Amino acid sequence: MxxxxxxxxxxxxxxxxxxxxxxxxxxxxxxxxxxxxxxxxxxxxxxxxxxxxxxxxxxxxxxxxxxxxxxxxxxxxxxxxxxxxxxxxxxxxxxxxxxxxxxxxxxxxxxxxxxxxxxxxxxxxxxxxxxxxxxxxxxxxxxxxxxxxxxxxxxxxxxxxxxxxxxxxxxxxxxxxxxxxxxxxxxxxxxxxxxxxxxxxxxxxxxxxxxxxxxxxxxxxxxxxGLRAGPPEHEVALAEAAGPAAAAALRQAGFHPASPLTWRAGDAVAGGRDGAALLAHLRRHGVPVREIRVREPGLDVLYRDVTEQETVTHPVRAPAEIPA
The missing domain is CATH 3.40.50.300 (P-loop containing nucleotide triphosphate hydrolases)
Incomplete structure (x- = not known):
């Protein structure tokens, strides 16, 4: 206090x-x-x-x-x-x-x-x-x-x-x-x-x-x-819900579903920061991509990470200093 x-x-x-x-x-x-x-x-x-x-x-x-x-x-x-x-x-x-x-x-x-x-x-x-x-x-x-x-x-x-x-x-x-x-x-x-x-x-x-x-x-x-010291946030918006083959390709590329038409990844994904390379990779595998966004993660990502934890017993507190 x-x-x-x-x-x-x-x-x-x-x-x-x-x-x-x-x-x-x-x-x-x-x-x-x-x-x-x-x-x-x-x-x-x-x-x-x-x-x-x-x-x-x-x-x-x-x-x-x-x-x-x-x-x-x-x-x-x-x-x-x-x-x-x-x-x-x-x-x-x-x-x-x-x-x-x-x-x-x-x-x-x-x-x-x-x-x-x-x-x-x-x-x-x-x-x-x-x-x-x-x-x-x-x-x-x-x-x-x-x-x-x-x-x-x-x-x-x-x-x-x-x-x-x-x-x-x-x-x-x-x-x-x-x-x-x-x-x-x-x-x-x-x-x-x-x-x-x-x-x-x-x-x-x-x-x-x-x-x-x-x-x-x-x-x-x-x-x-601390959040932005890690990898960028990737989000793929689909034109239609991913079928089994498209969903498998997205998971293999490092994504997880956020909604039926939105998939996200925070770790390294195919193509890295190159959105064009990622788009080409997914389309080769039949993924119905409508849009790809690559951005620095913000407070929404931090909030999602905290609230999606199923078992938390103590509050997460930011360190006094973030290592370089």
Missing amino acids: MSDPAASVRDLAFSYRSRQVLGRVDLALARGETVALLGPNGAGKTSLMRLLAGRLVPSRGSVRVAGGDPGRQSAVRRAIAWVPQEIALYPRLTVRENLEVFARLAGLPRAAREPAVVRALARAGLDEVAGRLVGVLSGGYQRRANIAVALLAEPALVLLDEPTQGVDQAARAAIHAVLERLPEAGAAVLIATHDFAEAERLADRVLVLQDGSLRLDGRLADLLA
Whole structure:
């Protein structure tokens, strides 16, 4: 555990209706750090975030944010910004009016409310739509307004659950620009996402949660450096499902099926990095190839490797240094 973290959980367990959702989780989030939380549906990601926000009480273990217990201390909960997937705003109020309402609900002193509203509008890039009704804004602007509300009280911990779900590419880029600046004020930022590109862009550190346990915890740069020291990722997209002969040829070339029309290989394959040579090799053996991609492996490959392990008893942690 790091010294004086913004948030930490120790030996954390949580059960719901006799079903264990989380078990023996240890975690610390540093000030000024952005952490991506990945995992399959049902892994316990939202429960972990709700425990950190003080909205759930653990069955065992402790949760600390800014030195206090968010489940039992309202003052600690005010130091936490929780941004859920759902838009939690008043659609018939303007963006500014929403911020003013939530500033009062957050308990900000009267003299502090207007500066907080102005600051939140600027940080979320909402000045140009501050006077517009939330209900007529695009989904991207609504999500940015949701984030702006969370920033009113200068939180020590910001929790975001799928912050770009359902928005287009332009809105996604605008939201990312907002999120990239959040650690500048010293907050710890935890983002639950299924978007690997989003995690690679925003995160300093990556967690993978599966079946209620942390299976991976490491600095993103170290994890990717270790992964990319190995062979490139090969992916073959087929025009039709591989028959027995084509499947045998793909396996012989070093591939394994990822879906009926997609085969992948991370180890040395026929043709190596030369996609043209690999294409010729497979077509000679009757494989109905539609496309071949050869690329450096990314976070999606690391995630797949971790979550496809059938028996893991301890989290995988990145080494402090990656050997040259």
